[in-house]
Amino acid sequence: MGALYYDGEEFDFDDRTLAHLQLVVSTKLRRREDFFLTWSVPMERGSGRHSIWIDNGVPIRFYFSGSRTPSINREWIESLMLSASRASGLILGDEPTESRPAPAAG
Template structure:
């Protein structure tokens, strides 16, 4: 389980490492462009029911901490899905990765 620290060391947001790696790419791209946006997520099953949203701005400190020392192999489709939501009026909605039900090499052409 990774952690995103936002607005100072006291605001720790736990996010699974793989999801955090994908989120980091999209957030870094938006911030490099000087863009502000929101990031929303559903609370974990062991937390009180609900969701949270933060306003991300280039001037607010942000740090990503990963438990796994090796970088995750990124899914282009998941990065694109998060990036598309980042460009919407609702901001980034951290959604679970949608795995392709037919892995490469197992379809009718294989």
């Protein structure tokens, strides 16, 4: 289990999800596009939902518990990028089934 550190808080994500988030967040921030990031909290962790404003002025750090970079699902990246461009922001959902494989990043 990895973590996203943002504005002094720690949010747990699995490494695969975190790798996809890192690509989308870094792309948006390089473009100077701030946005909301929203995700559901699983029932085993109390349920509910988080929504945070992602902006270049706040330090962000991604921690991966594994040493290998997960393969990247291009369809999921495209879906997340589209979501991040909407007024509601990036709403993190389940990974779609990929129809074309992509090599691991890195």
